[in-house]
Amino acid sequence: MRLSNASLDLLPDSVRRPDYDRARVTPGIVHLGIGAFHRAHQAVAIDDLLARGATDWGIVGASLRSSDTQDALAPQDCLYTVATRSGAGAEHRVVGAVVATEVARANPARLIARMADPATRIVSLTITEKGYCHTPQTGELDEGHPDIVHDLKNPDAPRSAAGFIVAALSRRKVLGLAPFTVLSCDNLPANGVTVGRILQRFADLRSPELGQWIADELASPSTMVDRIVPETTDADRAAVAAALGMVDAWPVVTEPFTQWIVEDRFAAGRPDFAAAGVQLVSDVTPFEHMKLRLLNASHSALAYLGYLAGHETIAATMADHRFAAFAAQVMDEAAVTLTMPQGTDLATYSQSLLQRFSNPALHHRTWQIAMDGSQKLPQRLLGTMRDRLALNLPIDTHALAVAGWMRYITGTDEQGRKIDVRDPIAAELAAIARAAGPVADRLAPALLNVSAVFGTLGTDPRMRKAVTAALARLYQLGADQALPK
Numbered sequence: 001m002r003l004s005n006a007s008l009d010l011l012p013d014s015v016r017r018p019d020y021d022r023a024r025v026t027p028g029i030v031h032l033g034i035g036a037f038h039r040a041h042q043a044v045a046i047d048d049l050l051a052r053g054a055t056d057w058g059i060v061g062a063s064l065r066s067s068d069t070q071d072a073l074a075p076q077d078c079l080y081t082v083a084t085r086s087g088a089g090a091e092h093r094v095v096g097a098v099v100a101t102e103v104a105r106a107n108p109a110r111l112i113a114r115m116a117d118p119a120t121r122i123v124s125l126t127i128t129e130k131g132y133c134h135t136p137q138t139g140e141l142d143e144g145h146p147d148i149v150h151d152l153k154n155p156d157a158p159r160s161a162a163g164f165i166v167a168a169l170s171r172r173k174v175l176g177l178a179p180f181t182v183l184s185c186d187n188l189p190a191n192g193v194t195v196g197r198i199l200q201r202f203a204d205l206r207s208p209e210l211g212q213w214i215a216d217e218l219a220s221p222s223t224m225v226d227r228i229v230p231e232t233t234d235a236d237r238a239a240v241a242a243a244l245g246m247v248d249a250w251p252v253v254t255e256p257f258t259q260w261i262v263e264d265r266f267a268a269g270r271p272d273f274a275a276a277g278v279q280l281v282s283d284v285t286p287f288e289h290m291k292l293r294l295l296n297a298s299h300s301a302l303a304y305l306g307y308l309a310g311h312e313t314i315a316a317t318m319a320d321h322r323f324a325a326f327a328a329q330v331m332d333e334a335a336v337t338l339t340m341p342q343g344t345d346l347a348t349y350s351q352s353l354l355q356r357f358s359n360p361a362l363h364h365r366t367w368q369i370a371m372d373g374s375q376k377l378p379q380r381l382l383g384t385m386r387d388r389l390a391l392n393l394p395i396d397t398h399a400l401a402v403a404g405w406m407r408y409i410t411g412t413d414e415q416g417r418k419i420d421v422r423d424p425i426a427a428e429l430a431a432i433a434r435a436a437g438p439v440a441d442r443l444a445p446a447l448l449n450v451s452a453v454f455g456t457l458g459t460d461p462r463m464r465k466a467v468t469a470a471l472a473r474l475y476q477l478g479a480d481q482a483l484p485k
């Protein structure tokens with residue numbers, strides 16, 4: 001039997017299900033990038049709001065890359081399971097907030113029409129850092145990106161998120177409709193400001209009048225989003241099927257913790273997010289820095305050094321007290337660069353992160369977190385290093401994490417095995433690594449010269465010295481022994 005509207009009543013009592021009439025739900029949100037995180041985080045909050053009567057905030061989930069999610073969810077009436085796991089066991093909840101799916105490349109016109117529909121008041125995004133077609137170090141639109149070049153020539157059949165959003169906004173302008181609010185839920189610094197800047201520039205390149213309209217009218221509030229959601233495995237699907245007593249082809253697995261902080265700036269209305277536990281603020285910046293520089297920075301440090309030391313998951317890496325101590329050190333050294341609201345307890349926050357990372361029920365692969373490092377390092381590690389240098393503080397801890405990334409992107413691990421490096425500039429990085437060879441004095445400076453990632457920080461002599469020394473230590477001792485004793 002398959003999970004669907006027709007089989008909902010056959011679920012075990014232990015499985016929570018939509019507590020509202022799905023037939024009454026109408027779309028109010030189009031989400032681009034209907035991946036695991038959206039379905040475990042934003043969609044759960046919306047599901048809570050639908051149960052409180054906000055039935056005009058259903059989600060249309062779109063993928064700009066593949067039909068996998070649509071293929072899996074269509075037979076399930078877009079229902080799926082959120083399996084929340086911890087050492088205490090697992091809870092299962094069937095979520096009904098997604099009411100339709102779209103595959104952008106299969107029918108771009110229909111996706112644009114959905115976004116231009118007056119009922120669509122929010123377009124949200126989890127398209128990964130690389131989906132913004134931006135230069136990570138500056139946050140500016142990469143006008144040479146192949147998708148951007150294509151979309152400027154084919155505005156009605158775009159490939160990029162920016163292309164789709166601007167095409168829909170252009171349609172709304174012609175129809176005399178206000179823009180929807182663009183809500184980035186990706187791990188980017190100032191994600192709302194960044195996406196707003198990218199959209200405005202893309203629109204400018206299409207038509208200065210459109211660019212000005214977007215500059216004047218578009219709301220793109222920044223958000224901080226947090227819930228650890230590993231890629232779903234076949235073992236996860238089997239465990240969910242056993243719990244449901246029926247097949248769910250597309251479940252998501254996550255942790256109990258969830259947090260969503262949103263700047264309250266919506267041009268076309270919003271649901272009562274606070275009723276779903278979402279925090280509404282005027283400025284999300286301190287919370288975003290806290291999360292990116294404490295959680296995501298230590299996540300990336302554990303991912304590269306843990307992978308090189310032979311650990312498959314974050315939990316397995318954390319089981320080695322030296323890695324756990326290193327993650328805590330990354331957090332402590334980042335904390336001094338943060339300016340937080342009165343009463344924020346960063347020590348307690350860091351302790352909670354270490355516990356979350358150690359969750360034995362989550363199979364969060366170091367390889368998954370290691371991907372797209374060129375898009376992640378600036379906001380996770382490099383901002384802290386820049387700020388610590390400005391305070392004349394040592395950067396050796398973060399330099400070892402950066403060295404871990406450098407060793408990882410060479411594509412060969414410490415046992416000589418190939419690493420499947422996933423990154424938008426993987427080929428460029430591999431070429432740099434091949435030319436430099438496995439020699440720290442050559443490889444570190446060559447990679448620090450990649451200005452799209454390191455910018456001027458890469459030219460700072462103190463940065464070059466610390467990262468080169470860390471990479472030399474890594475080559476000499478291996479990740480397992482290179483950690484501080």
Ligand code: NAI
Binds near residue numbers: 128131160229
């Ligand atoms: P996923 O792989 O399940 O989904 C990624 C989505 O992005 C897919 O729909 C994919 O088609 C789309 N995508 C990938 N490259 C794209 C591109 N170049 N242009 C447009 N769309 C593209 O990944 P998941 O777990 O949903 O994470 C997505 C993002 O959510 C992350 O990159 C991060 O920014 C954010 N996030 C993820 C968390 C997690 O623990 N998984 C937690 C907090 C934030």
Ligand code: CS2
Binds near residue numbers: 300
């Ligand atoms: C992870 C994040 O894959 C990664 O880069 O660091 O997706 C992390 O799981 C989330 O930001 C946690 O909220």
